Amino acid sequence: MTAVEETQQAEAEDFLVDKAKAVEVEVPDAPEEIGRSDYYTAKEVSMHNKPSDVWVSFLGNVYDLTSVVSSQSRELESDGSSLVFPLIKCAGTDISHWFDETTGDIKKYVDPIKNMMTYYIPQGRFVHVPPAEPVSDWDNSFEVPWWKDATLKVGKLSASTRSLRVKNVLTGHEHLMEVPCEETVGQIRARYLEYNAHAASYTWKALKPNEEKELVFQNLDMTLNLQDNGIADDQPTFEALGISSDFHTPVIHLYYDDDLTVA
Structure with missing residues (x-):
């Protein structure tokens, strides 16, 4: 093998190594396991x-x-x-x-x-x-x-309960749930495992106003309850006005993370 060929081979090997490094993907940490709360409806x-x-x-x-x-x-x-x-x-x-x-x-x-x-x-x-x-x-x-x-x-x-619609954006499936007001979104997710065993593979979002007062889908904090996540409970207002409590039910949208390591 000539010197030129050896140089070309070394360059090719370096190219393949650099290409392999470029496609390396850092494996994300597994989501924190949050179990069901001790609240019952x-x-x-x-x-x-x-x-x-x-x-x-x-x-x-x-x-x-x-x-x-x-x-x-x-x-x-x-x-x-x-x-x-x-x-x-x-x-x-x-x-x-x-x-x-x-x-x-x-x-x-x-x-x-x-x-x-x-x-x-x-x-x-x-x-x-x-x-x-x-x-x-x-x-x-x-x-x-x-x-x-x-x-x-x-x-x-539970001191009171809330109605909630959980919509899977990937499949289009919806589930109406009654959850304790005290539960965090993570604990609600634990309840949702009954419908989808891979609930942890989804990002939970809700339509909320941002700093510019525009309605956009934002990630929910799994350690906070619905109220603290900005999803207000309108049922008392509806009852005071004589409107059916199911006139409006908050919706949480689930976006698949496309991460097989989680599932």
Whole structure:
């Protein structure tokens, strides 16, 4: 090989190396995994309304009483009714009216006949509520009553919910979601995984005014909730004006990142 040929070959190799470097793409970091929040909507609680699946909410928290109902299903009152009946009857609902907000205990009142302080239970006596009079067969071996048992707590009840339309720009699919107002966009994305397992491969945007007051699609901060992202909740205004709350539903647009490393 002549000197000229060796020079040409070296130049060709250098060219190929430079070309390879030019097409090198830095692999982006995987998006931060954000799980679902511990907030539940009233609708989600209402789905647990069977004797084999008993959830209730009270004083802002959500409790799973399935184990309580299961373990106490054979305990009967003197008239033969089960102490779990009131719990099964209210399964899936909010029972905050049973409790004193100050003490967190069952409401009490002074019995006008016996002139004694006792539990106020118009719905009927239920599990862990002592009988009105001393009896010898009441099992009080439990350490704490179920309404004070933190191990039964599964989450918090959302103070209010928001309707949201999530539109996939790539596929054109839309999903109407009801989400807790407390959740961040990242936590809403975790809910959306039910519809799209690759939700993290999309950039979440919303149409918002920029500094020049022009409406443009802007990336959402996944660590902030909808309100803090500039997506106002207009439902109270609609209700005050007598307009249906679904007159306008905010829309979030999902733009595919075209990044197979994420999917």
